[in-house]
Amino acid sequence: xxxxxxxxxxxxxxxxxxxxxxxxxxxxxxxxxxxxxxxxxxxxxxxxxxxxxxxxxxxxxxxxxxxxxxxxxxxxxxxxxxxxxxxxxxxxxxxxxxxxxxxxxxxxxxxxxxxxxxxxxxxxxxxxxxxxxxxxxxxxxxxxxxxxxxxxxxxxxxxxxxxxxxxxxxxxxxxxxxxxxx
Amino acid sequence: xxxxxxxxxxxxxxxxxxxxxxxxxxxxxxxxxxxxxxxxxxxxxxxxxxxxxxxxxxxxxxxxxxxxxxxxxxxxxxxxxxxxxxxxxxxxxxxxxxxxxxxxxxxxxxxxxxxxxxxxxxxxxxxxxxxxxxxxxxxxxxxxxxxxxxxxxxxxxxxxxxxxxxxxxxxxxxxxxxxxxxxxxxxxxxxxxxxxxxxxxxxxxxxxxxxxxxxxxxxxxxxxxxxxxxxxxxxxxxxxxxxxxxxxxxxxxxxxxxxxxxxxxxxxxxxxxxxxxxxxxxxxxxxxxxxxxxxxxxxxxxxxxxxxxxxxxxxxxxxxxxxxxxxxxxxxxxxxxxxxxxxxxxxxxxxxxxxxxxxxxxxxxxxxxxxxxxxxxxxxxxxxxxxxxxxxxxxxxxxxxxxxxxxxxxxxxxxxxxxxxxxxxxxxxxxxxxxxxxxxxxxxxxxxxxxxxxxxxxxxxxxxxxxxxxxxxxxxxxxxxxxxxxxxxxxxxxxxxxxxxxxxxxxxxxxxxxxxxxxxxxxxxxxxxxxxxxxxxxxxx
Numbered sequence: 033x034x035x036x037x038x039x040x041x042x043x044x045x046x047x048x049x050x051x052x053x054x055x056x057x058x059x060x061x062x063x064x065x066x067x068x069x070x071x072x073x074x075x076x077x078x079x080x081x082x083x084x085x086x087x088x089x090x091x092x093x094x095x096x097x098x099x100x101x102x103x104x105x106x107x108x109x110x111x112x113x114x115x116x117x118x119x120x121x122x123x124x125x126x127x128x129x130x131x132x133x134x135x136x137x138x139x140x141x142x143x144x145x146x147x148x149x150x151x152x153x154x155x156x157x158x159x160x161x162x163x164x165x166x167x168x169x170x171x172x173x174x175x176x177x178x179x180x181x182x183x184x185x186x187x188x189x190x191x192x193x194x195x196x197x198x199x200x201x202x203x204x205x206x207x208x209x210x211x212x213x214x
Numbered sequence: 215x216x217x218x219x220x221x222x223x224x225x226x227x228x229x230x231x232x233x234x235x236x237x238x239x240x241x242x243x244x245x246x247x248x249x250x251x252x253x254x255x256x257x258x259x260x261x262x263x264x265x266x267x268x269x270x271x272x273x274x275x276x277x278x279x280x281x282x283x284x285x286x287x288x289x290x291x292x293x294x295x296x297x298x299x300x301x302x303x304x305x306x307x308x309x310x311x312x313x314x315x316x317x318x319x320x321x322x323x324x325x326x327x328x329x330x331x332x333x334x335x336x337x338x339x340x341x342x343x344x345x346x347x348x349x350x351x352x353x354x355x356x357x358x359x360x361x362x363x364x365x366x367x368x369x370x371x372x373x374x375x376x377x378x379x380x381x382x383x384x385x386x387x388x389x390x391x392x393x394x395x396x397x398x399x400x401x402x403x404x405x406x407x408x409x410x411x412x413x414x415x416x417x418x419x420x421x422x423x424x425x426x427x428x429x430x431x432x433x434x435x436x437x438x439x440x441x442x443x444x445x446x447x448x449x450x451x452x453x454x455x456x457x458x459x460x461x462x463x464x465x466x467x468x469x470x471x472x473x474x475x476x477x478x479x480x481x482x483x484x485x486x487x488x489x490x491x492x493x494x495x496x497x498x499x500x501x502x503x504x505x506x507x508x509x510x511x512x513x514x515x516x517x518x519x520x521x522x523x524x525x526x527x528x529x530x531x532x533x534x535x536x537x538x539x540x541x542x543x544x545x546x547x548x549x550x551x552x553x554x555x556x557x558x559x560x561x562x563x564x565x566x567x568x569x570x571x572x573x574x575x576x577x578x579x580x581x582x583x584x585x586x587x588x589x590x591x592x593x594x595x596x597x598x599x600x601x602x603x604x605x606x607x608x609x610x611x612x613x614x615x616x617x618x619x620x621x622x623x624x625x626x627x628x629x630x631x632x633x634x635x636x637x638x639x640x641x642x643x644x645x646x647x648x649x650x651x652x653x654x655x656x657x658x659x660x661x662x663x664x665x666x667x668x669x670x671x672x673x674x675x676x677x678x679x680x681x682x683x684x685x686x687x688x689x690x691x692x693x694x695x696x697x698x699x700x701x702x703x704x705x706x707x708x709x710x711x712x713x714x715x716x717x718x719x720x721x722x723x724x725x726x727x728x729x730x731x732x733x734x735x736x737x738x739x740x741x742x743x744x745x746x747x748x749x750x751x752x753x754x755x
Contacts (some may be wrong), residue, residue, distance in 0.1 A: 057611070057612045057613070057614065058524070058612040058613045058614075060612075061561075061563055061612050062497075062524070065496070065497060065560075065561060066497050069495075069496075069497045070497075109403070112403065113403065116354055116356075116357050116403075117354065119356065119462075120353070120354040120356050120357070123356055123466065137460050137463075138460075138495055138497070138498055140462050141460050141461055141462045141495075141497070141498030141499065142495075142497030142498045143462075144461065144462035144465060144498075144499075145461065145462070145497065145498055145499045145522065146497075147357075151402045151403060170290040170291075170315065170317065173290050173317070173353075174290050176353075177290075177353065180353065
């Protein structure tokens with residue numbers, strides 16, 4: 033990072049230190065609730081997985097080691113990244129999926145609020161995470177890139193959406209397990 | 215072969231969005247020197263089996279920089295780049311390798327801005343960097359947050375920085391003034407601030423004051439019941455429409471103004487308050503506004519209020535019931551919220567703070583505090599015959615919220631003196647009870663003992679003239695055995711007949727006394743008597 037970047041970084045750190053220390057206590061509890069609710073809403077927004085889509089099923093291989101690092105903070109940041117990616121995926125063209133709009137909106141709303149709050153809190157502790165060039169973050173990016181490309185290739189068809197939804201469900205369940213242990 | 219060419223120095227790659235510019239320095243004699251570059255990328259972070267490839271767009275270039283955007287496509291992988299100088303047949307050694315992961319060194323490009331100046335406010339519509347690009351470095355354009363820097367054109371001094379949504383309205387500006395502004399996109403998690411857009415200047419118009427608008431829009435929420443209140447500055451009758459927006463929609467780049475929905479039950483109302491609990495869910499956040507409509511069909515939108523349900527909501531006081539048993543005070547707490555109590559306890563992780571004190575005439579008693587998580591608490595170590603008062607508060611540590619205190623409940627501990635009295639009374643009662651039970655029991659036992667002794671160990675002996683029968687077990691209760699009775703008849707003269715008669719009489723007597731006369735035996739228990747007869751016979755034998 034150049035000098036200007038360092039100054040900016042310093043300023044941000046200064047400004048956000050006080051803010052983040054006040055607002056972060058309720059996050060773990062809220063995070064658990066968001067995941068619980070998100071799983072329920074994911075189920076609610078569509079019907080059972082259609083049999084005809086089984087042929088198109090793909091293995092995306094979620095990088096589970098991302099959720100197993102030594103530090104608690106790193107896991108929280110990883111979870112925030114995952115939320116951002118999931119939020120981004122479900123903002124795409126969903127017309128062919130024909131899901132329940134209300135459930136989808138609530139799903140996105142819950143994720144987004146959590147992302148906002150986590151961001152404000154995590155910035156303070158972000159330093160070592162960023163500088164260590166976490167390999168895990170890139171693995172996450174590649175995983176979600178695969179899903180993105182899959183959706184694009186299938187032109188956001190119903191089956192591609194159902195497969196993605198099942199994959200996101202699996203992902204959230206993994207996070208749920210990890211969070212309960214934290 | 216031998217070469218005098220120096221290799222390039224300070225090889226660097228400068229990245230903005232997906233535009234890669236390779237730069238280097240060359241300190242040697244640069245007449246007719248060209249440069250070529252090579253690159254390699256690694257699939258995994260451990261593998262070494264990558265091959266150097268020629269870097270397209272950077273072969274035989276004359277300057278000290280080249281655009282290699284087309285070649286570098288693996289943004290999340292480690293890439294290596296190196297450059298060397300060439301002159302005719304000579305080639306310099308390869309420069310030191312520049313290693314990079316594009317995603318980490320890339321800079322965020324400037325966003326696009328559209329401005330509109332109306333009614334004294336400036337409306338800004340921001341389009342993200344890489345807006346219409348197919349290949350993106352920043353795939354999650356929704357994770358961008360935008361910073362606006364705005365200042366008055368005339369006074370070059372102060373500028374203001376604020377965070378804005380992709381569709382924003384800046385309304386705290388002076389009318390008829392020229393303002394200049396620029397916007398940058400940032401990725402907070404990555405600690406990256408992007409490049410600023412070019413500066414744009416715009417003049418604000420005159421502001422038309424609309425008295426119709428609802429003012430002082432505020433939210434009051436208690437136990438997950440949400441109420442919106444506002445004021446009406448306009449004298450005449452207005453009807454109101456309360457609208458809500460699902461929070462995250464402001465974050466999208468689409469026009470969210472069409473996505474406002476009416477709150478059911480608060481459409482076309484004349485009251486200046488609205489209960490909008492029906493649209494609220496806990497995970498998520500919302501914006502609310504009031505649309506005021508006058509008789510002339512003029513409508514005006516109030517300011518927006520942001521609602522984060524769990525943060526905005528206040529916790530009400532719990533219910534308290536006290537009970538006393540001996541010197542233990544039992545406190546039963548009913549959680550706040552009524553129908554929503556389970557829900558609130560779940561989302562807030564509620565705990566309870568119990569305050570209790572002795573309510574004596576002098577108010578110098580210390581208030582004691584006890585914090586519990588359950589809804590039943592006990593307090594021990596109480597002094598007898600005193601009034602104790604209790605009040606309880608619900609609180610959540612994680613959200614840093616606490617409710618008001620409940621009503622005070624007072625109760626008196628029982629008298630201490632009573633206790634020894636109770637003990638004495640109990641003792642005496644028990645003693646009397648024992649006596650009442652024990653005395654007749656003693657009598658009964660004594661009687662039984664006598665009877666048994668009389669039956670089994672009789673104290674009186676049979677008379678001497680019945681000596682012959684002494685061997686027999688003589689008992690008035692036990693049946694005698696059936697004995698062989700000899701009918702003896704003595705044939706003797708008349709004088710002796712009388713004697714024989716007497717004998718007979720005696721016999722008869724004895725027969726009578728020997729036999730079981732039937733007065734004492736049990737008629738219904740014949741088998742028993744037969745058994746005893748057998749034992750008697752055995753004894754005789």
